[in-house]
Amino acid sequence: MRTFLTSKRLIMPALAFAAIAAFSVDAMAQKTIKIGASAPKTGPLAGGSTVSFWPNVELWVKQINAAGGIKLKSGKAKIELIEYDDRTNPGEAIKNIQRLATQDKVDFILAPYGTGLNLATAPLFAKFNYPLITHTAITDKVEALTKRYPNIFFSLGTTTAFAGSVAKVLGKMKSAGTIGNKVAMVNVADAFGIELANAARPIFKKAGFEIVYDKSYPLGSPDLSPVIRGAKAAKPDAFVAWSYPPDTFGLTAQAKVQGLDVKAYYTAVATAFPVFAGKFGKSAEGILGAGGINPETTAMKNYRATHKKITGKTADYWASGMVYATFQILQQAIEAVGTTDRKAVTAHIKKSTFNTVMGPINFKNQNNEVFWTVGQWQSGKFYGVSSTGHPGEKSIKAKPKW
C-alpha cells in the first residue's frame, strides 16, 4: 500500500510553509517608518541640491537602517524612503507633498531645498501637522512666518545677519591695520544678491567703510571681466561679491586673471563647495565666503569621512552639515517621543536642545539663532571665522597674492 503522504510529497508544502512563516515573522519584526523627500533633481536648483541635499538623504537613511532603524517604544523601525523630484517648480513641489501626505501616507517629510520651495510647501506641512525643519531657507521674515506656521523651523540664518557679519569681519581687519576703509561691492541681480546688497549698504557705512564701487550684474552673465575691471579701477582695500554659484566661480577666475589684489576678498554662495578649492587650488587660500563650519570637531570629522565613504561625494563646508543636522534633529525628536505622533514630535523640537554635527542646536521661537556666517579657506579647508555664537571661530588671515 502506498501512503499518500510520502516524505517527497511533503517536502514541497513544508518548505513553502516554512518560507511563508519565515517571511511573515520577518515582516512582523521589520516595522518600518515611512519618510518622504521632495527636492530638485532637475531644474535651476538641482546643482545645489545634488551637492548639499540628496547625498545627505542617502547617508542618513543608510546609516539608520544599518543600525537597525529608528528607536521607537515598539522597537526599532527601519526607514522606508519615498523620494520625488520637484523639478525646482513650486507647483510640482506642492503636488509631491500632497502625494506624500495623502497617497503614500508617510510618517515624516524632510524639508525641501531652497527658500522658495520651502515656503511654497509650508502651508501643506502645517495642514498635515508635519514638522518642517528647514535647512536651506534664508529669509528676513522669520517672525511673520513662524507666527503663521506653528510647525516651521529655521536654521541657516537671516540675510541681515550675513551682511552684518561680513561688515564685522572687515571691521576686525581694518582695526588690525590689515586693510583700509575702501570697499568694492558687487551683487548678482537676483533674490539673495539684491537682498544682501541692500542690507549691506547701511551696515558698511555705519562700520566706517566707504563703498567705492557698487554694481550689480545679471544672473548668468557669461562675461564678468568688466565687473572686475571696474572694481580694480576703484582701487579698493576689500572686495565683496554677493554672488551665486556660477558667478562666484566667474568672478574669482577673472579677479585672478586681472590680478585684483586685495587683502580681503569675499564671494558668497558656493565658496564653501569643495569644487571651489578644486578649481582654484592654492589661489583659494585666504578667500572669504558665506557659511563655514568648524571642520576640526570630532563629530564633523566623522561626518565628513562617512559622507565621503558612503555617498562617494565630498560634503560642502556649509549647507551639507546643516542639512544633516536637521535630519539628526528629526531622528532624535522621534526617538525621544517614541512614536510617530507628529504633533508631539513638533512640540518636542520646540523645547529641546539637540546634539548635531553642527554642535548643539535649539530653536528659540522656532528659529536657530546660532549659525555660521563667514568662512575662509585656510590651508585647504574652509573654516568658519564668524558666527552668531558658535565656539571655535578661526582667526581671520589676510589674503595672500593670487
Add this chain to the structure above:
Amino acid sequence: MIEDKFLTRRELAGFIIAIVALAIAAMLPVLNTGYILSLGVTIAMYTVLSTSWALFSGPTHYISLATAAFFGLGMYVVGSGIEVLPFPILAIIATCAGAVLAFLIGVATLRLSGIYFVIFTLGLAEFIRQIVTWVQTTMGTSSGLYVLINIEEKTIYWRLLCLAAFVYLIGWGINRSRLGFALRIIGNDEEVAKHSGINVALVKVLLFMISGSIAALTGALLAPRWTYIEPTIAFSPMLSFLVVIMALVGGAQRLWGPILGVIPFALVWDLITAQFPNQTALMLGIAFLLVVYAIPNGIGGQGAKYWAKFKHWRDFRVT
C-alpha cells in the same frame, strides 16, 4: 442655412457635453481635497494656458514661447501689490497688464514670421525677468515676494475652472465670428488675407492680447498657492515649452484639442515622477518622442481621422 440659426444641433450637443464635463470637474474638491485636487489644479492650469495659447497659435501658426512672460507678470503684479490692494483688483490689474504687454509686443513683432517670432518670444520671458529684477534692484526692495494670504486650494481650482470655461466661450465665439474666419485665412496664406482686405496686423495683435491676458490672469490666480515668488521660478522657460508641447500633443487646430493633450500628459508625467524619480527627464523625452512619431497630428487630429474613417465605413458599407 447654418448662419441663420444661433446654434446648430451639433453645437448644442457640444454645449451640453461641455457643461456636463464642467459640472463633473467642479465636483472634484467635494470628493478629494488632497493629492488628486493638487493634480486637478495642475491640469486646470495647463488646460487654461494651452487652450489660450492655441487660440492664437493654432490658427495663425505663430509658435509663441512667451507664456512664461505673461504668467510671471501676473504673479508679480499680485506679489508686489498684495499688501496694498485686495486680491480681486490685483487679478484685474494683472489681466490688463498682460493685455498691454501683449499689445506692445504684438505691434513690434507680429510682422516677424516663422522662426524669428519663436526666438523673439523665447527671449521675451528672459527680457521681462531682467526688467523686473532691474526695477527691484534700483527700487531697493528684496526680489523675493511673499504672498501671504489664505486662499484654499479648492478655491484656486474653482477659479481656474471658471477661467477655463471662459476661455472655451471666447474660443467658440471667435471661431464663429468674422475674426475667426479672418484668422483661418491668415493661417493658410497671409498674402491672400492681405489682398482680401483683412487688417492682418490688427487681427493678430488682438488675438495675441486675448491669449496674453489670460496667461497673466492664470499667473495671478496661482500666486497665492506659490507663497514665495522669485524671478527665476516665476519666469521659468520650462513653462512655455510645456504649454506648447501639451497643446501640440492634443492638437492645436481645434478648440478642444489642447485639453486632450493636457490630461494624458499630466497623468503620464505624474506616473513618471512617481515611478522613476531619478530619470524623469529621460522618460519624458522618450514619451515625447513616442508621441511625435506615433501621433504627429496630435490626439485631436488622430481622433478626427478615425472618426472620418468610421463615418466613411458607416455611410458606404455594403449591407
